[in-house]
Amino acid sequence: MPERLVVIGGDAAGMAAASQARRLNPNLDIVDLERGTRTSYSACGIPYLVAGDVASPDDLVARTPEEFRREHRIDVRMRHEAMAVDLDARTVEVRSLDHDRTFRLGFDQLMFGTGARPIRPALPGIDGAQVRGVQTLDDGCHLLTQAKEMGCRDVVVVGAGYIGLEMAEAFHRWGARVVLVEAAERPMSRTLDPDMADRVVGQIHRLGIEARFGVGVEGFEAGVVHTAAGPVRADLVVLGLGVAPESTLAEQAGLTLGTRGSISVDRRQAASAPGVWSAGDCAETYNRVSQRRMHVALGTVANKTGRVAGVNIGGGYATFPGVVGTAITKVCGTEVSRTGLSTDEAERAGFQVVSATVETTTVAGYLPNAEPMTAKAIAEKGTGRLLGFQIVGGAGAAKRIDTAATAITAEMTVMDVVELDLAYAPPFSSVWDPVQVAARAVVRQV
Amino acid sequence: MPERLVVIGGDAAGMAAASQARRLNPNLDIVDLERGTRTSYSACGIPYLVAGDVASPDDLVARTPEEFRREHRIDVRMRHEAMAVDLDARTVEVRSLDHDRTFRLGFDQLMFGTGARPIRPALPGIDGAQVRGVQTLDDGCHLLTQAKEMGCRDVVVVGAGYIGLEMAEAFHRWGARVVLVEAAERPMSRTLDPDMADRVVGQIHRLGIEARFGVGVEGFEAGVVHTAAGPVRADLVVLGLGVAPESTLAEQAGLTLGTRGSISVDRRQAASAPGVWSAGDCAETYNRVSQRRMHVALGTVANKTGRVAGVNIGGGYATFPGVVGTAITKVCGTEVSRTGLSTDEAERAGFQVVSATVETTTVAGYLPNAEPMTAKAIAEKGTGRLLGFQIVGGAGAAKRIDTAATAITAEMTVMDVVELDLAYAPPFSSVWDPVQVAARAVVRQV
Numbered sequence: 001m002p003e004r005l006v007v008i009g010g011d012a013a014g015m016a017a018a019s020q021a022r023r024l025n026p027n028l029d030i031v032d033l034e035r036g037t038r039t040s041y042s043a044c045g046i047p048y049l050v051a052g053d054v055a056s057p058d059d060l061v062a063r064t065p066e067e068f069r070r071e072h073r074i075d076v077r078m079r080h081e082a083m084a085v086d087l088d089a090r091t092v093e094v095r096s097l098d099h100d101r102t103f104r105l106g107f108d109q110l111m112f113g114t115g116a117r118p119i120r121p122a123l124p125g126i127d128g129a130q131v132r133g134v135q136t137l138d139d140g141c142h143l144l145t146q147a148k149e150m151g152c153r154d155v156v157v158v159g160a161g162y163i164g165l166e167m168a169e170a171f172h173r174w175g176a177r178v179v180l181v182e183a184a185e186r187p188m189s190r191t192l193d194p195d196m197a198d199r200v201v202g203q204i205h206r207l208g209i210e211a212r213f214g215v216g217v218e219g220f221e222a223g224v225v226h227t228a229a230g231p232v233r234a235d236l237v238v239l240g241l242g243v244a245p246e247s248t249l250a251e252q253a254g255l256t257l258g259t260r261g262s263i264s265v266d267r268r269q270a271a272s273a274p275g276v277w278s279a280g281d282c283a284e285t286y287n288r289v290s291q292r293r294m295h296v297a298l299g300t301v302a303n304k305t306g307r308v309a310g311v312n313i314g315g316g317y318a319t320f321p322g323v324v325g326t327a328i329t330k331v332c333g334t335e336v337s338r339t340g341l342s343t344d345e346a347e348r349a350g351f352q353v354v355s356a357t358v359e360t361t362t363v364a365g366y367l368p369n370a371e372p373m374t375a376k377a378i379a380e381k382g383t384g385r386l387l388g389f390q391i392v393g394g395a396g397a398a399k400r401i402d403t404a405a406t407a408i409t410a411e412m413t414v415m416d417v418v419e420l421d422l423a424y425a426p427p428f429s430s431v432w433d434p435v436q437v438a439a440r441a442v443v444r445q446v
Numbered sequence: 447m448p449e450r451l452v453v454i455g456g457d458a459a460g461m462a463a464a465s466q467a468r469r470l471n472p473n474l475d476i477v478d479l480e481r482g483t484r485t486s487y488s489a490c491g492i493p494y495l496v497a498g499d500v501a502s503p504d505d506l507v508a509r510t511p512e513e514f515r516r517e518h519r520i521d522v523r524m525r526h527e528a529m530a531v532d533l534d535a536r537t538v539e540v541r542s543l544d545h546d547r548t549f550r551l552g553f554d555q556l557m558f559g560t561g562a563r564p565i566r567p568a569l570p571g572i573d574g575a576q577v578r579g580v581q582t583l584d585d586g587c588h589l590l591t592q593a594k595e596m597g598c599r600d601v602v603v604v605g606a607g608y609i610g611l612e613m614a615e616a617f618h619r620w621g622a623r624v625v626l627v628e629a630a631e632r633p634m635s636r637t638l639d640p641d642m643a644d645r646v647v648g649q650i651h652r653l654g655i656e657a658r659f660g661v662g663v664e665g666f667e668a669g670v671v672h673t674a675a676g677p678v679r680a681d682l683v684v685l686g687l688g689v690a691p692e693s694t695l696a697e698q699a700g701l702t703l704g705t706r707g708s709i710s711v712d713r714r715q716a717a718s719a720p721g722v723w724s725a726g727d728c729a730e731t732y733n734r735v736s737q738r739r740m741h742v743a744l745g746t747v748a749n750k751t752g753r754v755a756g757v758n759i760g761g762g763y764a765t766f767p768g769v770v771g772t773a774i775t776k777v778c779g780t781e782v783s784r785t786g787l788s789t790d791e792a793e794r795a796g797f798q799v800v801s802a803t804v805e806t807t808t809v810a811g812y813l814p815n816a817e818p819m820t821a822k823a824i825a826e827k828g829t830g831r832l833l834g835f836q837i838v839g840g841a842g843a844a845k846r847i848d849t850a851a852t853a854i855t856a857e858m859t860v861m862d863v864v865e866l867d868l869a870y871a872p873p874f875s876s877v878w879d880p881v882q883v884a885a886r887a888v889v890r891q892v
Contacts, residue, residue: 012877045812045872059812288867299877300870321865328869337869366491366505399842402849402868402879409866410856419767420855421734422848423774423783424746426491431458431745433848 002029005313006092006107008082008249010034011041011136012299013280013306014113015068020310022072028314030074031105033094035081036138039065044299046140047170050147057141085110085253087273109275109313112250112263113306116243116281116297125220131237134167147236153177156225156234158217160187164240165204165331171238172209179232180204180211181225187211188336190242191327192390193343195357196376199392200336207332243297245282258284262295267319269309277313279305286322289340289387289408290349296323325388326405328398335398339405340388343378352381356441360434362396364426373397377404377414377438384413384446389435396428403435414439414446448475451759452538452553454528454695456480457487457582458745459726459752460559461514466756468518474760476520477551479540481527482584485511490745492586496593496616503587531556531699533719555721555759558696558709559752562689562727562743571666577683580613593682598622602671602680604663606633610686611650611777617684618655625678626650626657627671633659634782636688637773638836639789641803642822645838646782653778689743691728704730708741713765715755723759725751732768735786735833735854736795742769771834772851774844781844785851786834789824798827802887806880808842810872819843823850823860823884830859830892835881842874849881860885860892 005021007014010032018030032039038061045060054060065076077094083102084093091104118133120126130150132143146152153176157168160182172178182189186197187204204211212229219226225234245262247255256272258264262284265271271278280302287294301323311318325345328337340346346353355378361370371394378388389404391397407417417439424431432440451467453460456478464476478485484507491506500506511522523540529548530539537550564579566572576596578589592598599622603614606628618624628635632643633650650657658675665672671680691708693701702718704710708730711717717724726748733740747769757764771791774783786792792799801824807816817840824834835850837843853863863885870877878886 042810042812042872042877044870044877045810048810048813048872053814054812298870300868303877304865324867326867326869328871328874330871330873335874339867339869364488364491364494366488366500367494368499396842396845399845399869399874400848402846402866402881403852405867405869406849406852406856406858409862410852410858412852412856416855419750420848421770421772421785421851422746423772423785423845423851424490424744425774425776426488426494427776428774428781428845431488431490431749435848 002027003108004029004031004106005109005111006105007032007111007113008092009113009115010036010039010076011043011113011115011280012302014111015040015063016303016306017111017113017277017279017310017313018068018074019072020307021314022074024311024314024316032068032074032076033080033082033092034076034078035097036136037078038137039063039068039076041137042299043135043137046134046137047166049140050144050167050170051173057137060137082249085249087253087276109277111309111313112271112276112278112282113280114246114249114282117246118239119241119244120239121241123217123219128220128222130222130235131220131239133239134163135243143238147174147176150235152235154233155236155238156181156232157238157240159240159242160211160213161190161240161242162188162327162329166329167238167240168209169207169332172207178209180209181215181217181227181232182211182213183216185214187213191338191342192336193376196374196390196392199374200331200334203332203334209332243281245295247282250278250282259293260295268312269305269320270312277309279309288322288324290345292349298327324405324408326401328401334392335394336392337398337401338388338390339401340386340408341378342388342390346378346387351387353378353387354381354442354445355379356438356445358434358438358441360430360437362394363428364430367426371395373434375434375438377442379414379442379446381446384415384443386412386414386417386439389438400433400435403433414442418443448473449554450475450477450552451555451557452551453478453557453559454538455559455561456482456485456522457489457559457561457726458748460557461486461509462749462752463557463559463723463725463756463759464514464520465518466753467760468520470757470760470762478514478520478522479526479528479538480522480524481543482582483524484583485509485514485522487583488745489581489583492580492583493612493616495586496590496613497619503583506583528695531695533699533722555723557755557759558717558722558724558728559726560692560695560728563692564685565687565690566685567687569663569665574666574668576668576681577666577685579685580609581689589684593620593622596681598681600679601682601684602627602678603684603686604671605686605688606657606659607636607686607688608634608773608775612775613684613686614655615653615778618653624655626655627661627663627673627678628657628659629662631660633657637784637788638782639822642820642836642838645820646777646780649778649780655778689727691741693728696724696728705739706741714758715751715766716758723755725755734768734770736791738795744773770851770854772847774847780838781840782838783844783847784834784836785847786832786854787824788834788836792824792833797833799824799833800827800888800891801825802884802891804880804884804887806876806883808840809874810876813872817841819880821880821884823888825860825888825892827892830861830889832858832860832863832885835884846879846881849879860888864889
């Protein structure tokens, strides 16, 4: 009998692993279990589905179950949920959700790509039907259907991180009256330094989204969200409080968990039992700058770690070197990005830091389409090593973060960054790229 | 008497050097000689002045002579031309162009920031008043005035490199009928690999610019350009055949010249005589990838090398590590960029190369504003070291070249590039950034 790989989860990490394993080992018997109705979709695209930029959820699907079956000979079983794993017996207990039938499936190798779930704080009314998290594409579809069927007018978004801000904008564009409620004093408070986060606030208001910062949510009732500052009307509540790794099944199977309950893996994405692997939003990862294990739920990381797991499962050799903490979003017409460590994260990792925030423009200042752009560089005191970078600005601002991410990966100093040969022409940049302007401003303090 | 620095040239390199020298040495007597009428302007902005995006040439001036005088105590003398340099006597012979008066100016240190001049091939009629190069802002102003006064309808642009393409588009937008004549078989043939250059051709035609490739120019007469393929009507002819370093004065003074007649300098921007410096378009530079001396005329390099010269003149210590060959332009709505070595340049530098060209999109393919984007990665056979990168595509495509430029500077391999933690969200990129998609395609060939 051929060796069998069972993959739990049919999104980015699971399917990347399955595809790579197939590429390396044509003889492997590969079964993928997905409890939802779609494979390999862009969860990051959900806000654009809600906003109407994307016509159909099918547009967000990179590859269908049928394509995986036909092109990769992967036995994708949709609406099949893994209920329990017996690592000694090497079996998974599987429930077919459509047929209400349970069976056991043997495996030689097992891959956990179970993803993450929206954090739902233990507040009164949190389980109300109108209080929705958004994680899977199925969640996104349900949310949109519910909003339409309810003739939804008032939407409250709880939490002003990436997902919260993107969903707030999406529902605003969809046509709802949106109130954003955030317990912290500013948006993106776990992502950006306070001076940079403050620059996002004006943009949120400018778009016509009402935002209440420093206001905690106390509970939910039909039609209303109770906050520390009083009740807020809400036909629908969208949770944007971040996600937690979906590792319950792995934990019950006896696998070791790490940071924030993520599945502990080594650099080859191997979990704590032989022949068991994990990748994506459910797995632990490593930050190359802080040199600490961390949990991050991002599509890029899911694709990369899934691929690494798949190569190793297929008999090859691949390692994942970790992340440097890059993230990007577009909210209310403003581009926001970060990489490396924030000031607070750097200090908690033991660095003494110097930093500078500079005001520049997205393109040559004399062109009519020049927009303001703020860039912040964070470096190690003494050595000048670039530790972090943050950008808030107009069109074309945020993707420059990749320059800083690459420089951080190469352990460049701010002096090295000033010397980089970056591209300049008036429609793209000022003659010194904003990344270099910020680095130069830090050089003087090193 | 205080030490005196004489700077020849009042644009990017000269003024960056003068300003840095002032910053480091408050006692220096600094005289700047500029034969034109403006300091520190963006020559790269001239096409946008012609096209009408920029209302006045003054908008392209970063800092006026008055500002340099007042804020930096630099004795800027406009319309003063350096006619000869006596390195033994330490004097410059200066002509005041407005007063037709010549005088000698002593110096302790001398900085050549004389820039470059458009290449004018020895063809019949090349000195006709209607045949114009575009290098200085004064050139740009004259060109525009002439075009307006002549009621210019037909413009021929000779040469389809950056400057030629940008000027062709500018005059097209200004309202002229533009014919572009290029001796090579394709545009940007010294910049891009042939397969990438071919992708620019369609864009040029689409905009309504008539382009004739593989057609040499044979001479000029009033109203007509004679080409190998027959005469072309031309009220005005714009030369876009590249530039040569303006090093005549330096050569006559006895300084050593290097590649293509550029002024030979060491890593501190010191020329071949003591106390003499050079930077910018007139000076030689170094390519970190080919490890060869080269000549490059770009605003970024002028600013950086000018700054290095100024620090050293002021008594500090700074070196210029060289370029990696980054350049970018926007032509006819298409973004084009390159960094490192082209395939041809890499092979001439002795590398055996592997490469891959991939078709991707500027943002997530399911968003309505996704545009096609082609990316090419060039790497060393065997080691996988990234040697070059080229991009042609829609809005947001080209500035990604900075990621590759930074990776090349850090001597990363294509495997390293695949592992980079680059920013992804649907409005910015596909989940694997196009730079990584191209790198992945090369990995398989290494």
